[in-house]
Amino acid sequence: MSAIKPTSTNFSNKTALSDECPEAYASNIIGGQWTLVICSWLLLGKLRFNELKKRLPNITERMLTLHLRKLEENKIVKRTVYAEVPPRVEYELTPIGYALQPVITELERWGDSHKKLTEE
């Protein structure tokens, strides 16, 4: 999530794949452990940091911060800070963030049918 090595093989492989395949590109962006769950919640409306935290019971503050920062960098989430004390920060999907809806829907659909298949 931070401190990647631009000289590593892994980095150049990821870059090359992202350049050539939009699906690998997308997977790189939304493939973090908590990324899709965060986006799913935000699809229902904007949330504050603590509200997200409550909805993801096992996430650490660090992980939540890192994922939100990456989402922000990638223009998927808009971060709004209110000049109040105690602080209030709201996270909301951008248009390209909301555009994840069909992706998530298909992932859910596929996930459900795969789960059924393997539970037999």
Added chain:
Amino acid sequence: MSAIKPTSTNFSNKTALSDECPEAYASNIIGGQWTLVICSWLLLGKLRFNELKKRLPNITERMLTLHLRKLEENKIVKRTVYAEVPPRVEYELTPIGYALQPVITELERWGDSHKKLTEE
């Protein structure tokens, strides 16, 4: 890809997420670095190990093997070994593998529009 620790926090987090959210479940299965590209190629028809390798110029044999094994475990790919020498092994998508088509299509669509957005 192998040797995961069932006692780790990471493992229990992943398990819990997979149980609760089908989209996280799906992402866990198809989220490997090369997974989607492999599936994309196989969507066009079955391929031998070496044919896949040629299509993924930078993958190592180890990575290709690991990814294929995981896909096989997850019933996404069927592996057929022919009793010949030198060996011939074919990889083909199963029905649930072919069912990834709409997922991949949406990922591509989203990836493309995201790329456009950030290239400006």
Added chain:
DNA sequence: TTAGGTACTATCAAAAATGTAAGTAATGAG
């Protein structure tokens, strides 16, 4: 003056994913 709430950051450690390099089995061709 002190405690409390919010949204963090900084270090460090562990685990997971990926990459490197070399070796293996089987057998048919020459």
Added chain:
DNA sequence: CTCATTACTTACATTTTTGATAGTACCTAA
């Protein structure tokens, strides 16, 4: 007998991701 071919495996190293823990700034209310 040796070599070539295919589809791997093994042992190890590196990189990346994730987690544990503690601490910070800010103001407000008591």
